[in-house]
Structure formats: C-alpha cells, structure tokens
Amino acid sequence: MLNDIFIAPFVDMVEAPDFLMQVLWEGLVSGILYALIALGFVLIFRSSRIFNFAQGIMVVFAALTLVGLFAMGVPAWLSVGLTLVVMFVLAVVIERVVLRPLVGQPDIILFMATIGITLFLIGLGETIFGGENKVMITEELGIPTGDTVLEPFGGLLILQHLDITVVIVATLLVLALLAFLNYTQMGRAIRALGDDHQAALSVGISLQTIWVLVWFIAGIIALVTGIAWGARAGVSFALEVIAYKALPVLMLGGLESITGAIVGGLMIGILEKLFEIYWGQPLLGGNTETWFAFVLALIVLLFRPQGLFGERIIERV
Template sequence: MLYSFFVEPFVEMAAAPDFLLQVLWEGLVSGVLYALIALGFVLIYRSSRIFNFAQGIMVVFAALTLVGLHSAGLPAWVAVAATLVVMFVLAVTVERVVLRPLVGQPDIILFMATIGITLFLIGLGETIFGGENKSMITEELGIPTGDFVLEPGGGLLILQQLDVTVVVVAALLVAALLAFLNFTRMGRAVRALGDDHQAALSVGISLQTIWVLVWFIAGIIALVTGIAWGARAGVSFALEVIAYKALPVLMLGGLESITGAIVGGLMIGILEKLFEIYWGQPLLGGNTETWFAFVLALIVLLFRPQGLFGERIIERV
C-alpha cells in the first residue's frame, strides 16, 4: 500500500515523460486562470482592505454580458468594448452606492456588502440573460480552437490552440498590470494606498478614484477570465463555483501579494492536476480536484498563516 501511494506514481512519471508533460501543461493552463481570478481579489483588497466576495460572479456577469450583447446584434469586438463599458459603470456604481457610504465601517460590514453585490448581480444576470448555459463566442472573436501536436523526445504532446492563446493573453495582461502599477502615476497611487492607507490619503490620493479604478481593473480581469473559462466550459452561473478556486490561491500566496497570486495559482493548478492523475484516480477514486487545493492551502496556513508571500503581522500592545 505504501509503495503504491508513495513510489508507484513517480515510477509512472519516469516511464511516460510525454504524458507527464501533457499533465503539467493542463495544470499550467488551469493555474493561469486561477491566478487571474486571484489577482482581482488581491487588487481590491490591497487598495481598500475589502475582501471582494463578488469577484466570482463578476467573471460570470462579464461573460454573460459579452454573449448577450453579441446575441443582440453587436459585432464580437464591439460587444467586448461595450462589455468593458458595462464593467466600468458597475465599478462606478459600486463605489458610489455601496462603498462610499460605508467608509469607516468595520471590515465585516464591507465584506457583507460584497455578498450583497454578489446576490444582486446573480439576480440581475438571471433576469436579463436567463439561467441556461450559453456558448462563448470563441470563433467570432477569432480565437483559434485547433490543436498543436508536438513530439518532444519522440513522445506526443497535444496543445489546444485555445489554451495557448489563454496563456499568452494572461501573460500579457499580467505584464501590462505590473507595468501599470510600477510605472504610472495612478498605478503608484494604488500601491501607495495598499502600503500605507492613511499616509496615502494624507498626501491627497483620492480614495474614491482608486476604488473605481481597481474595481474596473478587476472587471477587465473578470472579462478575460470569463472568456477563457466560457470557451472551455460554456457560460453559466456554474462558473462562479470555479472562480472560488481562487480562494485557496489567496490562502497560499497571501491576500496582499500580486506575486503570491501568480505563483499560488500556478502551484495549485499544476499540483492538483498531478495529484488527480497520479494519486486521485488510481488510488482515491478520482474527483480530488474539488478539494485538493483547499487541503494544500490549509496545510500551508498551519505553518505560515500569512501565506507564502504575505507579510507577517506583528501587533504591539
């Protein structure tokens, strides 16, 4: 039994390196999508100390809006632009109607407010778009759906063009986000607000402007993630459940770390796929991907409660 659990999977990895590469690639793609969702959580938390429970439904709402606008007659890329406008309006509305009146309230009140936003978006989405599963407009957006077939070392590695596109677009989006945060005035203001809230406000940084900005950026990330997940699994409210896989990513990487969101997402995507294929299916009956990430994050928290990339908080009394 011990041999089967601890040794045999590694023997299988060594015996079929091309299959191992296939598993690693599929885990990488999932990890990239987890990391994107986690980035939305991190940006909002850094700037406002609000854990945005609504990030998952924002992914669904953005994808539904895109598909709905295209079904209403808008060309695909015009629908993308219109969806971005909708996400900006949502960001402004959240700041004006929900966040601004609650400035200075306890964190739990702001967290409960994001739960209210979640329920509102679910109701609004079902009212406007219905609850049935929809197909993402992949072909209309020009996203390739064929396969690349590679033969590393005489083996066989199949890469879906959709997955390659997702990885490339995600990498460009992260690079653009990092460039924005490090090299633009507004980006530095977002970082300053996250590093020292009171000091940033004292030098004239507008809290309301930054909140609208980070919620809009989170909306952009939600749209990209919604397109990617929608192309893989269809567009429905079930995507909200997938989006919550970002929670163990945040536990693993730390709530305030962009690096942690990226590295944590990739780690969980790859490790859960490896565990499912080499341990879950043959030894545990499968379906380990539903719980592996949470167990891994809890184990990490036992030894490092702030996450791998979070800063240790020291309170002096």
C-alpha cells in the same frame, strides 16, 4: 500501498515524460487563470481592505454580457468593447452606491456588502440574460480552436490552440498589471492606499478614483477569465466556481501579495493536476481537483499563518 503512494507515481512520470508534460501544460493553463483571478482579489484587498466576494459573479456577469450582446446582433469585437464599458459602469456604480457610504465601517460590513453585490448581480444577470447555459462566442472572436500535436520523447503532446491563446493573453495581462502597479504613479497610488488612508489623502490620492480603478481592473480580469473559462465549460452561473478556486490561492499566497497571487495560482493549478492524475485517479477514484487546493492551503496555513508571501503579522506587546 506505500509503493502506490511514494514510488509508482514517480515511475510513471519518468516512464512517460510526454504524458507528464501534457499534465503540466494543462495545470499551467488553469494555474494562470487562477493567478489572474487571485490578482483581482489582491488589488481590491490592498487598496480598500475589502475581501471581494463578488469577484466570481463578476466573471459570470462579464461573460453573460458579452454573449448576450452578441446574441442581440452586436459584432463580436464591439461586444467586447461594450462589455468593458458595462464593467466600468459597474465599477462606478459599486463605488458610488456601496463603497462610498460605507467608508470607515468595519471590514466585515464591507465584506457583507460584496455578498449583497453578488446576490444582486445573480438576479440582474438572470433577469436580463436568462438562466440557461450559453455557448461562448469563441470562434466569432477569432480565438483559434484547433490543436497542435507535438511529439516530444517519441510520445504525444496535444496543445489546444485555445489554451495557448489563454496562456499568452493571461500572461500578458499579468505582466501588464505588474508593470502598471510597480512603475506608474497610479499603480503606486493603488499600493499606497492600502497601506495608509490618511497618508494617501495627504499626497493627493483620491480614494474614489482609485476604488473605481481597481474595481474596473477586477472587471477586466473577470471578462478575460470569463471568456477563457466560458470557452471550455460554457457560460452559466456555474462559472462562478472559478473564483472560489482562487480562495486557496489567496490563502497560500496571502491576501496582500501580488507575487503570492501569481506564484500561488500557478502552484495550485499545476499541483492539483499532478495530484489528480498520479494519485487521485488511481488511489482515490478521481475528482480530487475539487478539494485538493483547499487541503494544500490548510497545510500551508498550519506552518505559515500569513500564507507563503503574506505580510508577517507581528504584534508588539
């Protein structure tokens, strides 16, 4: 038993490095998507202290809109553009109708409002696009679908072109977001707003503009993840689950931290894959990916309640 836990898996890793690389690669692909989604959460939380429960349904809604528009005969790339417009309108409407009237309410009220948004979007999505599963328009968007086979260490490493595209696009998006937040005035305004509303107002930051902006960014993230995840799993309301995968990422990384979201996402993506292949399948009958991340997050929280990168909570007495 101890052998199976502590020795055998590592022996396997060393003996078949090509397979280990395959596992790591697949972990990286999911990891970067988790990181992206988690960034969406962090941005909204930092600028408005709202935990955005609707992030998941936004992924579904974006993917559905994209596929739906294409089904109506709109060219693929134009559909992407139009979906972005829809996500922008959604951000404006949410700010106007939900957030603005609730300014200054306790955080829990705003959180519940985002649950309301979730339910509303589920209903709206089903009414407009129907509830049945759809296929992501991967080929029509020109996303390559083949694969490349490498032979490291005399073994076999299969890289799906789709996955490569996802990693590249998601990485670029993450880097762009980081640069935007750190080196532009708008980005600074977003970070500032989360720290102190009053001070933000006094330097000329408009709450409304920033809120629309962060919800729109969350919308863009939703679209990208929707395309990437939808291409693998099909477009259905089950896509929402990917957002819940971001929860342990947030627990791990802390709701405040942008670095935390990125590192946490990658960590969870890779670790859950490693655990599944080397421990889960041989010892526990597989399917550990559904819960591993949460257990990991819980263990981290035991030792660091603020997450790995969260702001330390110090109360002066």
